[in-house]
Amino acid sequence: MEAKSINAELASYTAKLFRDNFGKGPQSVYVSIEHPFVTIYLRDFLAPMERVLVRQENFMKIEETRDCLMQELIPEIKATLRVTAKINIDNIYYDWSIKNRTGLLVGVITEDNDEELKSFSDYPQKQRVHDEIIKMSKQAEKAPEEVDSLYLNSRTLVVKRSGILVEIEKEFIRSGFTESLRLSKRKLEKGMLDPGTFEEILGLNVLDIFVDWDFHFDISYITFILKPQKKNSF
Incomplete structure (x- = not known):
């Protein structure tokens, strides 16, 4: 097919x-x-x-x-x-x-790994994007141990963060308050991700910003949906 x-x-x-x-x-x-x-x-x-x-x-x-x-x-x-x-x-x-x-x-x-991700992740504004993500993460919890990102296509930029949870968050997870933590972090981090800052860096309008976490592996993905370049794109 x-x-x-x-x-x-x-x-x-x-x-x-x-x-x-x-x-x-x-x-x-x-x-x-x-x-x-x-x-x-x-x-x-x-x-x-x-x-x-x-x-x-x-x-x-x-x-x-x-x-x-x-x-x-x-x-x-x-x-x-x-x-x-x-x-x-x-x-x-x-x-x-x-x-x-x-x-x-x-x-x-599943079959893809971080090395393959890195090989496709270069773009001109990469370091500036990472700097802003690190800055936000420091304010919200702590600087990530690792940041990587890539354009999936002209309208989707995915940023991966690893090692961002602080000890109090880990204790919340161990105590079974995962959903409360997710809701609170979602509101906090998205409120700190200024679309205008990333629009200036990328030279594109930011339509949406999405954030989610895998608390077990201490991984987070931030996805930017950007203004499409073609009339028939979303």
Whole structure:
């Protein structure tokens, strides 16, 4: 099956999966498979019940509910990617922009490794992007032990951080407060990631910024969705 057909099939599947489980699916879904990642970008995604919570500005309740549902959906998404696209996914990261009614899923393809990521990661603004990410991380928790990044395509920039958790966060995780930590860090870090700063560095408009963590491995991914260059792009 051609790549475009696979992406279209995965987009259709994702829209139906979210519609069946959330009561309303996204208006549009964009799938991109660019090793070592699979990205699934959702637009105009807000369930009817969530609209009430938005009016009340109770965004964290929406995120908490979605996070619970995603734990049930992730195994099914992994299985579908394995059957449809013939790829194995090590982990799926996800985040939401409730105000923009968007969301992003980032799947890490199992057979790829960090060395392959580094070989495709060079771009002119790389060090300046890393400097800003390190600056934000220092303010939020501590400087990462390692930072890497790459453009998946002209509209998607992924930044990986390793070794960012401080001891109090690790204790929260050991004590079973993972979801509370995730919600708090999501709000804190995204509030500190200034789109204007990265627009100046990259020379492109930033449409969305998404952040997620694997607390067990002390890894985080920050994904920038940039203004498309083609009229038919999202």
